Amino acid sequence: MTSQETFEGLVVRAKGADYFAAVGGGEVRCSLGGRFRLDESREEVLPIVGDTVLVRVEKRREAACLRGLIVGIRPRKSMFVRTDSSKRMNYRILGANLDRVILVFAVRAPDLNLRLLDRMLVAAERGSIVPIICVNKIDLAAVRGDIEAKIAPYERLGYRVVLSSAETGEGVEELKAAMEGMLSIMAGPSGAGKTSLVARVQPGLELRIGEGGTKAGKGRHTTTHFELHRLDIGGYLGDTPGIREFGVWGVTKRTLASYFRGFETARKECRFAGCTHSHEPDCAVKRAVEGGSIQGERYESYLRILETLPSG
Numbered sequence: 001m002t003s004q005e006t007f008e009g010l011v012v013r014a015k016g017a018d019y020f021a022a023v024g025g026g027e028v029r030c031s032l033g034g035r036f037r038l039d040e041s042r043e044e045v046l047p048i049v050g051d052t053v054l055v056r057v058e059k060r061r062e063a064a065c066l067r068g069l070i071v072g073i074r075p076r077k078s079m080f081v082r083t084d085s086s087k088r089m090n091y092r093i094l095g096a097n098l099d100r101v102i103l104v105f106a107v108r109a110p111d112l113n114l115r116l117l118d119r120m121l122v123a124a125e126r127g128s129i130v131p132i133i134c135v136n137k138i139d140l141a142a143v144r145g146d147i148e149a150k151i152a153p154y155e156r157l158g159y160r161v162v163l164s165s166a167e168t169g170e171g172v173e174e175l176k177a178a179m180e181g182m183l184s185i186m187a188g189p190s191g192a193g194k195t196s197l198v199a200r201v202q203p204g205l206e207l208r209i210g211e212g213g214t215k216a217g218k219g220r221h222t223t224t225h226f227e228l229h230r231l232d233i234g235g236y237l238g239d240t241p242g243i244r245e246f247g248v249w250g251v252t253k254r255t256l257a258s259y260f261r262g263f264e265t266a267r268k269e270c271r272f273a274g275c276t277h278s279h280e281p282d283c284a285v286k287r288a289v290e291g292g293s294i295q296g297e298r299y300e301s302y303l304r305i306l307e308t309l310p311s312g
């Protein structure tokens with residue numbers, strides 16, 4: 001590398017105003033070039049973890065610490081987004097260009113929350129990311145069949161489900177196979193075992209288990225310290241910080257059903273084109289719920305999300 005050359009890099013970490021980009025085999029500590037204005041209301045124009053960025057490497061240092069300037073961002077192929085009431089525009093992008101999002105839940109501590117799972121599935125579908133449902137702490141299941149029965153409807157919808165234990169190692173090979181060569185993140189409630197699973201998938205990382213992931217900063221300008229780790233099997237895996245809030249973003253009452261797997265056939269048969277499948281007469285989705293071809297629990301999740309969304 002000579003000075004002032006431009007390279008493509010992968011943003012693996014952001015800290016304060018610094019972005020760390022994997023370039024070739026090394027890591028470059030970058031700041032933002034002049035064309036980026038730090039405008040929090042337009043988060044989408046700023047680099048985020050998972051972005052492919054153009055980095056002008058400023059100077060060559062001894063050891064591994066190169067400094068650079070981010071001068072551009074390649075168009076994103078996917079984004080995982082949730083609501084964030086602490087932000088002016090009410091959303092937060094959790095990662096860019098993700099191939100997989102591993103939705104990690106626990107058998108218990110915390111209890112398996114299917115409402116949250118359904119909200120996260122909508123975000124994955126909306127963001128063009130393949131979700132993998134992981135039910136961790138399977139070693140704590142009193143009756144394994146109960147958990148299998150709870151999660152079976154998701155398998156029937158075609159979602160990949162992995163029952164795992166970071167304690168015994170069950171399911172870890174299956175998770176690895178799903179993320180090999182991919183850009184993946186783990187997301188799910190705090191305490192479900194995300195950090196523990198990352199440590200199983202890639203031993204040797206310095207991770208803090210039992211702290212709900214690395215803490216998100218509280219101040220307005222602090223960036224969430226989430227990091228993509230390079231995997232020996234190929235690809236990158238990140239651990240998102242504990243989520244206190246996960247609302248569906250970028251979806252309206254009219255479009256929600258299109259992100260609900262299992263609703264496809266019925267929703268085309270409703271009498272009204274703009275049917276929101278809640279109060280309208282002659283709604284085929286409601287008929288499908290009554291007939292059992294759409295699971296009542298999924299429909300309940302749908303209605304709860306619908307209440308939170310804008311019309312249109």
Ligand code: GDP
Binds near residue numbers: 211
């Ligand atoms: P995170 O907040 O989702 O990153 O969860 P952590 O990985 O920090 O784990 C939270 C707690 O659950 C820690 O005390 C872990 O040791 C424990 N834990 C994680 N995975 C398992 C598991 O598969 N089985 C059991 N019994 N405990 C687990």
Ligand code: ZN
Binds near residue numbers: 267270271280286
């Ligand atoms: Zn309808």
